[in-house]
């Protein structure tokens with residue numbers, strides 16, 4: 001597996017703060033991987049993404065992106081590879097209309113105008129926002145803003161997409177649409193996804209989950225291994241998956257296997273128990 | 278305080294060619310001292326609806342009755358303070374309601390604006406910050422130097438500090454970690470049990486099932502269903518039309534029905550679901 005991002009011994013303390021937000025953090029992220037970053041409010045997730053995108057500069061440590069150690073000279077190059085969808089979409093909007101806004105990133109890439117128009121239309125169609133092209137992004141509903149922010153990033157076809165809770169205000173169907181879309185693009189375009197989320201179901205789509213606590217990585221593993229922590233997940237502000245919660249209720253009277261089962265596996269178990277009655 | 282919408286229509290940019298209906302002839306009663314959830318797809322009109330309750334928006338036609346107060350297109354912006362004291366609102370994007378240079382001042386603003394002394398307001402700030410699960414040491418920080426979830430909690434603390442009798446929450450748990458979400462939802466339920474009216478906009482159907490007494494479903498600016506969650510989530514028509522998503526437990530139950538299991542009504546909470554599965558496996 002090829003590393004796309006490599007972080008070594010990273011430290012960061014906000015200027016106004018005494019406590020470090022990121023502490024001696026090391027992490028490798030691989031090409032085409034979907035990595036979930038989870039953890040309590042204030043654990044350092046957004047700070048880490050701002051460091052990766054060069055929006056703030058580490059106190060010490062290094063970040064290597066696509067083989068290049070990031071410094072002040074080459075950060076602009078690196079940033080071209082990264083599309084970041086911020087936690088609050090209002091921080092993202094620069095255009096007076098939705099289409100201008102989505103076009104902004106493409107303009108920066110120097111794309112010819114005709115191609116740009118096509119690309120903007122394509123990206124807006126992907127997130128089902130074509131009808132809102134001429135609206136002021138500030139006048140959109142919360143979920144509509146998130147969709148436009150996502151379109152803006154997809155349009156620039158980055159190699160790495162960082163989603164900082166970017167589906168938190170979408171309705172359940174909309175969330176599924178966006179996640180399926182991102183998954184499809186990852187497979188087709190060799191994209192790497194870093195997704196910060198509090199939604200345990202969203203993490204099921206990823207290959208790996210990293211748990212942050214107090215600026216440090218406390219767990220790093222496959223989703224099933226993380227879910228297997230069961231009620232220990234609460235220590236890190238996380239909840240148990242639905243199937244685990246249901247199993248602990250049923251286990252009072254029925255025999256079920258130990259450890260984590262996916263919902264599908266649990267369903268099969270319950271059907272088996274039912275047919276053996 | 279009972280809140281009633283009578284044929285409320287809200288047109289954004291009413292006099293322009295791009296006018297669009299945010300609300301379309303909505304008639305709805307939100308009962309006093311209950312926990313009411315408002316759900317609906319992205320852009321369906323939920324935020325538009327609740328912004329009428331404290332007159333941030335006014336009906337283009339129709340009227341909104343909040344306790345003794347009537348809000349129509351004619352209502353002017355004077356004299357809204359008593360209404361805003363009674364109806365507190367946590368906005369969808371918390372940053373939009375933070376503005377002071379410290380968290381403490383921010384939480385103190387509401388109570389002082391409504392007549393509390395500085396000392397009372399400071400006391401409220403210290404109580405509230407802990408209630409929303411934050412450390413008191415954050416009081417001296419700038420609210421803009423907080424993480425997303427921390428800001429959200431400060432916004433909630435700020436609204437609760439004025440002790441409004443009706444609390445409107447526009448997706449208040451978006452951005453909270455799951456443990457925090459549970460704590461904050463329990464806090465709202467607690468406030469309701471102590472006599473407040475709670476109105477919650479959410480996309481989390483499990484929270485609706487677990488906490489709400491009543492729910493209203495908004496679709497394309499129209500009210501399309503209202504009732505106790507157990508009934509609304511068992512409304513076949515709504516589900517067929519794909520306008521409503523089921524709580525996790527209900528959709529799991531629905532799948533279990535493919536082989537062997539049977540539910541007269543879909544369970545909507547995990548406890549209901551677990552209990553029913555156990556009963557059915559015990560053959561009674």
Ligand SMILES: Nc1ncnc2c1ncn2[C@@H]1O[C@H](COP(=O)(O)OP(=O)(O)OP(=O)(O)O)[C@@H](O)[C@H]1O
Pocket residue numbers: 014015016017021039040041042043044045046047048087421422423424425426427452454
């Ligand atoms: N601009 C800032 N100045 C000072 N401190 C900050 C600033 N932004 C964040 N912090 C602090 O740094 C820590 C990490 O914040 P960060 O935003 O990275 O958390 P997070 O994991 O993204 O949390 P959330 O889930 O709430 O979004 C927190 O304690 C926060 O209060």
Ligand SMILES: Nc1ncnc2c1ncn2[C@@H]1O[C@H](COP(=O)(O)OP(=O)(O)OP(=O)(O)O)[C@@H](O)[C@H]1O
Pocket residue numbers: 139140141142143144169289290297298299317318319320321322323324325326369
């Ligand atoms: N200022 C405005 N000008 C024009 N249209 C607006 C304005 N504000 C909202 N709208 C439109 O009105 C409709 C309802 O918006 P509203 O914010 O009430 O939706 P919502 O149900 O809260 O959605 P979400 O779940 O995404 O927050 C949307 O289509 C939105 O784009």
Ligand SMILES: [Mg+2]
Pocket residue numbers: 045046047087164424425426
């Ligand atoms: Mg964050």
Ligand SMILES: [Mg+2]
Pocket residue numbers: 141142143323324325369447
């Ligand atoms: Mg809204």
